[in-house]
Amino acid sequence: MTPPVASVDGISAKDTGGPTAVSSCPGLIVLRKRSDFLAAARARRQGTASMMVQARARNDDDPTIRVGFTCSKKVGNAVARNRAKRRLREAARAVLTRDGQAGYDYVLIGRAESTAARPFEALKGDLSYALRKLHG
Numbered sequence: 001m002t003p004p005v006a007s008v009d010g011i012s013a014k015d016t017g018g019p020t021a022v023s024s025c026p027g028l029i030v031l032r033k034r035s036d037f038l039a040a041a042r043a044r045r046q047g048t049a050s051m052m053v054q055a056r057a058r059n060d061d062d063p064t065i066r067v068g069f070t071c072s073k074k075v076g077n078a079v080a081r082n083r084a085k086r087r088l089r090e091a092a093r094a095v096l097t098r099d100g101q102a103g104y105d106y107v108l109i110g111r112a113e114s115t116a117a118r119p120f121e122a123l124k125g126d127l128s129y130a131l132r133k134l135h136g
């Protein structure tokens with residue numbers, strides 16, 4: 001039986017672990033490598049009521065905006081963490097394409113109890129506020 005995603009040249013079509021584009025947002029790329037998350041953790045950060053935002057200028061002449069999402073086990077079980085990350089992804093699609101700066105890496109970290117429970121408009125407002133503070 002052949003696998004459903006077998007290629008002709010023998011190279012598998014699996015995820016390579018590199019950055020991938022966020023669907024429906026041409027300028028955003030998702031961070032996948034641990035080294036990118038660690039580099040963002042050493043950069044500037046701004047906390048809000050519903051998330052922590054870390055921002056790092058890459059200085060590599062690449063105009064794309066890269067974004068990563070994470071939630072610790074303090075947020076809750078896997079269902080709660082995934083719900084919080086889905087909400088952060090949607091907020092990033094709405095806000096980062098408008099307020100984010102080209103050539104930056106952003107990491108959005110969910111907070112326990114508040115990321116999943118906060119109204120979505122307030123979540124987007126928190127992200128906009130954090131970006132203004134980080135870049136202003």
